[in-house]
Each structure stands twice: as structure tokens, then as C-alpha cells.
Amino acid sequence: MKIALLRKLEQSLLERLNQETKAEIIDLSDQISPKALADTEIILGWNPAVLDALKLPNKIKWIQVWSAGVDYLPLETFDQNHLFLTTASGANSFNIAQQLLAYLLIEVRHLDLSIKNQTKKLWQLPAGQTELTQKTIALLGTGNIAQDLVKMLQPFGMKIIGVNTTGHEVAGFDQCFPISQLSEAIRDADFVVNSLPLTTKTKGIIDQAVFKALKNSSYYLTVGRGKTTNEADLIKTLANHEIAGAALDVFENEPLSENSPLWEMDNVLITPHSAGPSDFYDQRVVDSFLTNFQAYQETGIPSQHLINYQKEY
Numbered sequence: 001m002k003i004a005l006l007r008k009l010e011q012s013l014l015e016r017l018n019q020e021t022k023a024e025i026i027d028l029s030d031q032i033s034p035k036a037l038a039d040t041e042i043i044l045g046w047n048p049a050v051l052d053a054l055k056l057p058n059k060i061k062w063i064q065v066w067s068a069g070v071d072y073l074p075l076e077t078f079d080q081n082h083l084f085l086t087t088a089s090g091a092n093s094f095n096i097a098q099q100l101l102a103y104l105l106i107e108v109r110h111l112d113l114s115i116k117n118q119t120k121k122l123w124q125l126p127a128g129q130t131e132l133t134q135k136t137i138a139l140l141g142t143g144n145i146a147q148d149l150v151k152m153l154q155p156f157g158m159k160i161i162g163v164n165t166t167g168h169e170v171a172g173f174d175q176c177f178p179i180s181q182l183s184e185a186i187r188d189a190d191f192v193v194n195s196l197p198l199t200t201k202t203k204g205i206i207d208q209a210v211f212k213a214l215k216n217s218s219y220y221l222t223v224g225r226g227k228t229t230n231e232a233d234l235i236k237t238l239a240n241h242e243i244a245g246a247a248l249d250v251f252e253n254e255p256l257s258e259n260s261p262l263w264e265m266d267n268v269l270i271t272p273h274s275a276g277p278s279d280f281y282d283q284r285v286v287d288s289f290l291t292n293f294q295a296y297q298e299t300g301i302p303s304q305h306l307i308n309y310q311k312e313y
């Protein structure tokens, strides 16, 4: 069996792939070739040249991408070619949850003010410092990112609300709502965390009506995909102080334009789509690929985070 590798990996991970799959690993990370891709059964990573390979007579059965989001991929073509698609969801959720916890702590302890004051050598006690203790948090999306965050929030004694497609219960959440009851779900939230994938159903779903349902003291945090938020509505809401602030890792268009008013807003924390990367990332994706690979050999189907084209995406 041949596996094409489209991502530069450190030697120890390459060796693990070789040893544990006993497959022939074709490293195409430097020099991509549709013909070489067409001759492999599994593709690890993504490059648009895979589309050229799919037009040739080919042996491709399964693509494992290096991202959790699949919104940028030609899913219809994959579906038409009956390909399995697995993702890195779960491989970066632990570090994303840590970044979200950092945002939350920055907001309640007003650490952003002290960081700004330090550049001015200004000794000033921030007003209104509080804690996460007894606050209510609503997590939009109850998947890997949200579940890792929920585990980290347990010691703070918060009320944890989840929002997912059907309102199905998820361990660690006090209550889950279907997305059709979004306004009700977020009504009492001190923090709203958006880790929704971008799909036809979630595009622009967080708009003025949703912001209006929030308390003036609420914070909006987003790490999913920028296009799930109506950014113009968010800007208006922040400018009018209709919510207390926002921590934003993803934007409608990236990089965020230097003309965006978000840069200048005191109540906004901006990070450059940086929640995902971590030095543990490649290792965790390889771990998840190897688990998938074992299932693929035993049952013909890779097991973890398999995208079902007929459902959500």
C-alpha cells in the first residue's frame, strides 16, 4: 500500500508512520505530482493538485487533512469520488481550549489593561476585576474544542450551556439547546464561545439579532470560522457597547484588513487565527491518523472524525 505525505514532518514522526503502517510512504511535501498522487491509496495532507490526480485513473480512497475545518475543501468532488475524508479535529482542540481559557481569564482579570499600562509604565489598579466563578458560559458547537474547554472550566463552578444541531446532551454541559433556540440558549450568558464549523447552515448565523439577545455585560469569543459571524453586525454591537467585549481569532476575511475598525477597539482582543497551531500538533495528527489506519485495515473504514457528506457538511 502507498501513502502520499503532503506535509513536511520531522524524522521521528516519519519513522513512526513507516513502522506502524508498514506502508510505502511517498513524501511529496516538496514536489507535488498528480501522477504520483494518483498511484497512492491514502493521502495525508491537502494540496489542490489532488483534484488533478482525481481526474486521472487513480487508486485514491482516503484523504486525511491537517485541519479540523473542511470548509475550504471540494467536498462535492470527494463525495462523487466516494472518498473517505478524515480531519485533524481533536488534534488541536486541547491547545485551542487553552487559548480560550486564556481569553476568559484576560477578560475577567482585565489583564489586557495591565499589559497596555505596562508599556506606559503606568501603575493603575483595573476597575471591576471579577472571576469566572459562578458565571454562565454558552458554547456554540459542542464538539472537540468545546468539550476540551468544558473539562478545563470544571474547577471554576460555572454554569455551562451548549448549543448544537439538535440539542443533544453532551457530558460536562449543564444543558444543551438546539441551534433553533439560540437566542434562548445565550440569554443569560456572561460569555459566548463560537467554535462552529462553517457550513451552509452556519454562515452568518451570529448576527445582530443574536447580539441583541445578549446582556450588555457579555463577552463574545470566536475561534471557529470568521464567516459564521456577521462581522458588520459585530462591529456595530461593539461600537455601541451593546456587549462588553470580544476575543476574536477568526475573521470574515483573513488576514484582517488594516482598515478594520476592530483593530482600534479597546474592548476587542485580536489574535491572528493562531489558536490551532502548537508544537504538539503534528504528533497528535499522526496519532489520530494511526488510529484511523488501524480501523481502515481491520474494517475498510477509517474511524475517527470521518466526514459524512450527507449530514452536516
Ligand SMILES: NC(=O)C1=CN([C@@H]2O[C@H](COP(=O)(O)OP(=O)(O)OC[C@H]3O[C@@H](n4cnc5c(N)ncnc54)[C@H](O)[C@@H]3O)[C@@H](O)[C@H]2O)C=CC1
Pocket (backbone or CB within 6 Å): 068, 069, 070, 089, 090, 092, 093, 096, 140, 141, 142, 143, 144, 145, 146, 163, 164, 165, 179, 195, 196, 197, 198, 199, 201, 202, 223, 224, 225, 249, 250, 273, 274, 275, 276, 277, 312
Ligand atoms: N482558530 C483555529 O485555529 C481553529 C479553528 N477551527 C474551527 O473550529 C471548528 C470546530 O472544531 P471542532 O470542535 O474540532 O469540530 P467538531 O466537529 O468536533 O465540532 C463541531 C460542533 O459544531 C456543531 N455544529 C455543526 N453544525 C452545526 C449547526 N448547524 N448548528 C449547531 N451546531 C453545529 C456540531 O454538532 C459539533 O458539536 C472547525 O470546523 C474549524 O472551522 C478548528 C481548529 C483550529
Ligand SMILES: O=C(O)C(=O)[C@H](O)COP(=O)(O)O
Pocket (backbone or CB within 6 Å): 066, 067, 068, 069, 070, 088, 092, 273, 275, 276, 277
Ligand atoms: O484546523 C483548522 O481548521 C484550523 O483552522 C487550523 O488553525 C489550521 O488551519 P490551516 O492553517 O490548515 O488553514
